[in-house]
Amino acid sequence: MSKNVIGVGLLGMGTVGRGVYRILTENRSGIEQKVGVPVEIKKILVRDTAKNRGVQLEEGVLTADVDEVINNPDIDIVVEVMGGIKPALPYALKALKNGKSLVTANKDMVAEHGKELFEAAEANNSDLLFEASVAGGIPIIRPLKECLAANRIQQVIGIINGTTNYMLTRMSKEGLDFQTALAEAQALGYAEADPSSDVEGYDAARKLAILASIAFNTRVSLNQVYVEGITRITAEDISYAADLNYVVKLLGIAKESEAGVEVHVHPAMLPKTHPLAPVDDVYNAVFVSGDAVGDVMFFGRGAGELPTASAVVADIMSAARSKLKHVPGLYNCTCFDEKPVKSMGLTSTKYYIRLNVDDRPGVLASIAFVLGNNDVSLASVIQKHTTGQAAEIVLVTHRVLEQNLQDALKIIKELSTVNEIANVIRVEE
């Protein structure tokens, strides 16, 4: 039987949910033309039905009873924009089991329970779409699954967290301190409900696990991703980076070689001439290299109400078309391989090392000796005398094996003339 309307139920009406409501309402006629029938929001699950949502809502559309969404026969597509794992995951699975298509922006849920969700979608002939879960408004999931499907993808490198990119930009360009920059990102609706997930790198790690799984057709889990956040980045590091012609960014890096897949998220210094260097504020960018296409870069807003909702609504429209044409599963799971993930010690890059040391002759030589003994060679040295007794030294290495650097740092830390290894930041060229 052909449908004359597609019913949508939202789980959540926060930053993203409100954006979805606004786009579906404000662009109603264009969306109807593109889909073929009207797309209507029937019910919205929230915790507090009395809270003002900042948009004109129809009487009775808000509910605190999840069954009014996931068991509602008028709803074809359930849109999960509440976040977290519990109760989002059981609600999502129940919706799929009830034959609803599921659209979600929830990277925690997709990264950690993608297999379960895909299996439920396939078993019930439904769609599972999650474009907004990585890089907000930037199309990247579907381009990887479709437009670049002919390639063997060699690497995916990106700025994939809007909050931290916004913070690093405000800290480096306006001299804001960490907490003020974070408070601004929260006020703008960019941060996660628990912002430690942003600043400690886990949000980016979940997104990288999703991207790497799709790019390399394997299943990369969160615990296979090496993660460091931006909490140790200081004004001094940002200023040294500028002196060295670098900018500091939180990067997600996924590469595939014969030795396996490598996946890591950490702050990195990038030359100011690097294509990712000028990506500031809430903007994200994902740089993909494929064997046939070469290099392509995707750029746009990585978080925020309307950019994120743009991706969610496009997924709703795809799910609607597939419901109308009875062709579910267009974007099913493509993780058909099991590829080993390389340990971080086997990766290699250049490193920036900032040390506080005694201001005495021979100190630099003793540090260089330990580095040399561990096959770590130096590309440049900056030495600043802070007092007559203590000095700050900044070293930049050539490309070296991570394990060699870590072995050397363990010894350097114990030298009596070294007071502190203040920071170590990878340098990507």
Ligand SMILES: NC(=O)C1=CN([C@@H]2O[C@H](COP(=O)(O)OP(=O)(O)OC[C@H]3O[C@@H](n4cnc5c(N)ncnc54)[C@H](OP(=O)(O)O)[C@@H]3O)[C@@H](O)[C@H]2O)C=CC1
């Ligand atoms: N914000 C952004 O820029 C982006 C967010 N995302 C993802 O989108 C999802 C939503 O994010 P965002 O909109 O920022 O989150 P918000 O915290 O702004 O909104 C969450 C919404 O979910 C509702 N909710 C939460 N828990 C429950 C529950 N147990 N029962 C009923 N309702 C519940 C809340 O209800 P109430 O309002 O009554 O409390 C609220 O309406 C997350 O997975 C996030 O990671 C993805 C890309 C970008």
Ligand SMILES: N[C@@H](CC=O)C(=O)O
């Ligand atoms: N907190 C996330 C929101 C989008 O995924 C971010 O800042 O990128």
